[in-house]
Amino acid sequence: MSKRDYYEILGVAKNADAKALKSAFRKKAMECHPDRHPDDPDAEARFKELNEAYGILSDEQKRAAYDRMGHAAFEQGGGMGGGGFQDFGDIFSQIFGGGGASGGFADMFGGGGRGRQTVQRGSDLRYEMEITLEDAFRGKDIDIEVPIAEDCDRCDGLGAEPGASIETCSTCGGAGRVRTQQGFFTMERPCSTCGGQGEYVSDPCHQCDGQGQVRQQTALDVSIPAGVEDGTRIRLSGQGDAAPRRSGGGQRGDLYIFVSVKPHGLFERDGANLFCRTPVPMTTAALGGEVEIPTIDGGRSKLKIPEGSQSGKRMRLRGKGMSVLRSAQRGDMYVELGVETPSKLNKKQRALLEEFAREGGDEISPESKNFFDKAKAFWEDLVD
Template sequence: MATDKRDYYEVLGVGRTATDEEIKRAYRKLAVKFHPDKNPDDPHAEEKFKELGEAYDVLMDADKRAAYDRFGHAAFVQGSAGFGAGGFHDPFEIFREVFGGSGFGGGIFETFFGGSPGGRADDRRRGSDLRYDMEIKLEEAAFGAEKTIEIEKLDSCDKCHGSGAEAGSRRVTCTTCGGRGQVISSRGFFQISQTCPRCHGAGEVIEKPCQKCRGEGRVEELSRIKVKVPAGIREGTRLRSPGNGEAGIAGGPAGDLYVVIHIKEHDVFHREVDDLYCEVPIPFSVAALGGETDVPTLEGKAQLKVPA
């Protein structure tokens, strides 16, 4: 029964006003903690892991989250007045998407145990997605508009062009791990493989790191981004701007920017779905006998016939 389910915000340990980034951060922390591969002797771990995936799936989707906020779990019960049937994604697929491929860096083994079954990891990582809440006028929502927003974010370093290296410098084999990306230590009868602390699993290090970005390949800057608002857009719609999130690390791909639309209240009109409503006072004689009166529209005045 849907009513037996825990509140999705409670599952992830976030407030009802949590941003996408806060939700993602909470999921990443808890999903690693309760992953079945990390808890083979805990019969409840997989159930908890699936619950986390379901909560993340709903709260990271603008439409599903709006339906859940309004109807609760009933929104995802077939035949209810809410969003419709469930349609949740596979929790293990969600985990792979969030952590990139099979996990962070070298994969699930890298995340849990500090090592990777396949050797060295690629240090080029995708940048984070960003959210920007933008307020627009009712007229802009109706007819569409092009807006320019300013946002502080990590952009590709213009000195090293995102490489993280000074001009003329190059990547060289890490001397700590010999290019393997891992170091092996012995503890009694066991050998433990861990991510190299110097190259962080890449197997290579930059000979001379860029002084401006300190080898990361990105710096925090104020960016101006143009956003096209389509005509007829609704409150809470999330617009995706590919590649305008934070720059990737060490030349990795940039994340995406998600612009969430909020429509200002209008002095004259209020909107219900795609219709506009307003109140217009008319003389008693027109109300009794019929006639014509001027009414406001978003494009100016129009004449309306009033029946007797």
């Protein structure tokens, strides 16, 4: 079954701003939360669908990718934020100030809370990569450096100076969250004393400022496949941030490479096909002949110009286009002819063209004759 449109799920227009998105999400979330529909087996699925829609549209980069490519932009799971790389956020913390979908938000409707989160997955990262059209044609292995969060080697990821004690936070009792009552809602927020960790470090690590992690420039080799298109996303599993040790040390996050292809000076691309425009001398267009055309693989192809060719005529070179992703096939190249009018004529050339005109040269130009025949009929109709 195909996915529903995210804007339709939230009930907003495609030009809705962040405030309208947030307002629509809050309203819909309160209406369709599973705790309010205990007898509806589809309630949880609808709520997850709503959460997914807001998760994409509330992020500018992910929203731009969705507007451009639809659901295909996120086929392999997980959206990305902006910048060279970015951590993923918690939607429910942003909107309701609480914990995750299965805890803090449920408590808004009187549901049971959960204990302090013990295992977290490392954050996913995003990296923007720009390549040439030639690289996209051939494929290429590219070395990059990405700032990735790793456990601090001074404190071994604990966030405390060696020998310093780690104590349970007295404000939240180690839960990492505190609750406040607002009307019939119970709101959960990260504990401001311990920053949601549930623990208090008496002497924070001087190297990582008590975070337990530091970002390190990490060299990675990325293989760009032949035929890759602008906007393609490549996922490197397990190459994102390390999971915080103090939160249980779960799986590493993933690294997502977003590929953009630079505009080319000669070729324009449409899928696997290439388009270019070549100038053709007037004499070659009139008499027929050949012109030499560059190809994306660095070679040259001879293009036969039929006698009497006109500007705008499009000709095809089969198999001279882009590589097709995960295939040995290639697209085609389409060449548009642009017939050039001679300029800066010398005396002999001018005399020859004048003689050509006296011999009725203008009368053998089919487009001109057709146009002026129609113009003559137009003027005659005006007179009548």
